[in-house]
Amino acid sequence: MRIKRYYFWSTFILLLAVAVFSIVTFQLNPYNTASDTFRGRVLGFELFRIPSHSMQPTLLPGDYIFVSTRAYKNEMPQINDVITFLYPKDRNINYIKRLIGRPGDRVNIENFKVFVNGKAIKQAYLDQRLVKKPFSKYMSQITIPENKLFVMGDNRDNSNDGRFFGLISSTDVIGKATRVIFGKNHRMGTSIN
Numbered sequence: 001m002r003i004k005r006y007y008f009w010s011t012f013i014l015l016l017a018v019a020v021f022s023i024v025t026f027q028l029n030p031y032n033t034a035s036d037t038f039r040g041r042v043l044g045f046e047l048f049r050i051p052s053h054s055m056q057p058t059l060l061p062g063d064y065i066f067v068s069t070r071a072y073k074n075e076m077p078q079i080n081d082v083i084t085f086l087y088p089k090d091r092n093i094n095y096i097k098r099l100i101g102r103p104g105d106r107v108n109i110e111n112f113k114v115f116v117n118g119k120a121i122k123q124a125y126l127d128q129r130l131v132k133k134p135f136s137k138y139m140s141q142i143t144i145p146e147n148k149l150f151v152m153g154d155n156r157d158n159s160n161d162g163r164f165f166g167l168i169s170s171t172d173v174i175g176k177a178t179r180v181i182f183g184k185n186h187r188m189g190t191s192i193n
Helices: 002-028 038-043
Strands: 045-049 064-068 082-086 094-101 106-110 113-116 139-143 148-152 173-182
Touching: 002 038, 038 045, 045 173, 082 148, 094 106, 094 113
Parallel strands: none
Antiparallel strands: 045 064, 064 173, 082 094, 082 173, 094 148, 106 113, 106 139
């Protein structure tokens, strides 16, 4: 009888400690993510389903992706990272785009090429058939202010991105999209580059 009580109380105390730890971790938000879920703040990842063609050909509608919310705990997002964030016009909506400009960067588009600080960035991920419209050909230079980021979709002709909704706050970043968990055309487990 004593052994059963011991196991009961040991299990109860362990579960209580785990619950308290989880609640405190959630509130402290150690990964500094904009995620508001237990999974994102405590476990360090999110799972999303891609709803549109805006990141084509990198991501296709219906793809399920893994997003690391801990990726930027100790470092800044890098240019060309695929990031998820809160949509600036409705923070209840999660968006996914490619990071093009960071604080202090000067970004412009000339003849379909994206320039950051005067240098054309490599964009091997683009499908040139999806980059033909006039608004994808040219954009006046902008300078990214502190705590802001500039993002664009890979499907440049069919993407509601920073060219239209403006800059996003760095505090609205949820995390870095790292892997296709389940995707079309046998892309399960494929890294997102």
